Amino acid sequence: MRYSLLGKTGMNVSALGFGCMRLPMKGASVDRDLSTPMLRRAVDLGINFFDSAIGYCNHDSEKALGDAMQGIRHKVFLSTKNGNHQAAPAEWRRHLENSLTYLRTDYLDLYNHHGINWDVFVKNLDPSKDGLTKEMLRAKEEGLVRHVGFSFHDHPDSLKKLADTGIFENVILQYNLLDQANAEAMHYAREKGMGIVVMGPVGGGRLGLKSDTIADLTGGEAKSTVEAALRFVWAHPAVNIALSGMETMAMLEENIHIAETARPFTKDQVAALDRAVAERKKKSGLYCTACRYCTPTCPQSIPIPETLEALNNYLIYGLKDHALNQYAGLNVKSVECIACGKCLDKCPQKIDIPDRMRQAAKLFDKRIGSILYDARFTKVTPAGSFALRVSAQNMTEKPANIDVHAAGADTTVFSRTAARISDIPSFRTKNIVLEGEFTPSLGSIDCSIDLTHESTTETITKHHRYLILRKGLADNWTDGQWLEACPKPEDFSEKKESAALHGMRFKLSYDDAGLLVLANVKDDLLFPSHPDAHKGQLVDGLELFLDGRKPERIGNPSYEYGVSQIALYPGFKDNAPAFYHVWTSHKEFKIDLSSERTGQGYRMRMRIPFSSFCAGDGVPGKIGFDLAVNTADESGRRIAQYVFAGGPDNHQNAANFREVWLA
């Protein structure tokens, strides 16, 4: 094992560090029978730097590491992280003291702010403005912490600014074969005397996967992808430690073997590797620098650089499974590309983006070869007429014809019930508009649309229920004008047994100033007002999803300006009801909120000013809306979610919110 001095700390650390974020689990806890022997074996084999964090392994990583280091604490350097950047100083300090207890030690060799960026530093951590680093430095003076640092997720320029503060002795950051953005800033931080610990040297496990392509790219120099990845990281002259999140004894032995036997790549080898990758990318038309000039122009909000990254991982690095997972995780898929070409002249690399989007769709998307359908209202009037646009996207190689059959339910009546969308070119979308009438006082339009592709016998039926809100009175929450809705128990995802304890009926209305929501929640309130609630820990409560973008953007899957996700807490026991922005682009988000206990749970009333979440002035014509009941266990893990629009994790895609018309 090679060792080096970690910046100016004086700590002589091993080139391979042990990241304790993926320790083997048994249920909700780290499996001590596996983790303790592995962590102790790591010490025997020469690893002397171990890094953890408060939340790792379901909050059990620090305890498992502390258990394993009993009797050998003096042989190792322990590092952990505190991510409570918005905490009061006393509470932040409590987390530090907890970490010392869990790690069973009197001092930490390295204590880090967890996952910071420049804005967080300025807002919450700057010691010259009484930020939490002051607390960190006090702990250092007291000897509880020997050295201070941070882990980092931001633009490389921010790393330079943080290095310039002269406060921090170490940074833990991302750098690997696939992501070299920090390469130059790492030199800078090193020159400022900081230690450099690289997390994700194997790209968060991506480079732990087999890829003959990567071995080829190294000219046969590396015998495995992991070897290539580690040797690449160690080749950076500023790097002290490659911090690997090892899960098994076999992984540990493999990494140790590489650390013992393989040398870091030479400068020439790294240059040759970079050249080979760049050549392949250029040849494949995939040389994306992630500048993002293209993304604001895309009417479909396709994450173009991320899609190209998945293509790169598949085609250039041969990381096929990883690329498929990456694509699956994207909010908007490249099948949504309508080949409008608006992105083309924005790309300095002259990438044929529409072509690449189609290539990604063909490689990754299971829907290729089929027809995608969508239906949305384009007009709803208070008098009770509507226009419904039905779109069909042809994802096959040939032109397609689609037969559409519309059927209204309750009082919804279409003026024509059958239509054809003809000659939809390959990989293009065509629409038709169906008009009809409904009875506004019933509060919804109900219909189903059957779509049949002529080349298949299969008919796809889509049911649509659109909510029509009418004006209500905020001081009369039982007024008959209110729309009342109740999600189905089947919507309760994950743990069915939780449905017995939870449920929701809610009422919606609006007045001139804002949206009015009354939620009646059946709930066991197991954990209703945890002190950490406002810092993101999940407790029993509600989530509110609002899409207040311009009408033509409502229903677009991406989160952007005008889409908000708010956590609401009933606040029983000591606290008043509270809300917390999980995600919102609006700086001044306001809710008038009240809550009360009921026999079976609680009731929350809220008025949300339109100005808080809507793009235009006054009452909007329509919004996207969803409401979810969350239920958590004592440790703040979500165990079930009950979503009005149906389906778990609804919030990850704004297209899933219910469309609500304010007639």
Ligand code: SF4
């Ligand atoms: S061509 Fe496709 S990716 Fe480019 S802007 Fe149009 S829809 Fe977006």
Ligand code: SF4
């Ligand atoms: S403009 Fe070109 S290089 Fe920049 S992110 Fe988009 S595709 Fe990549």
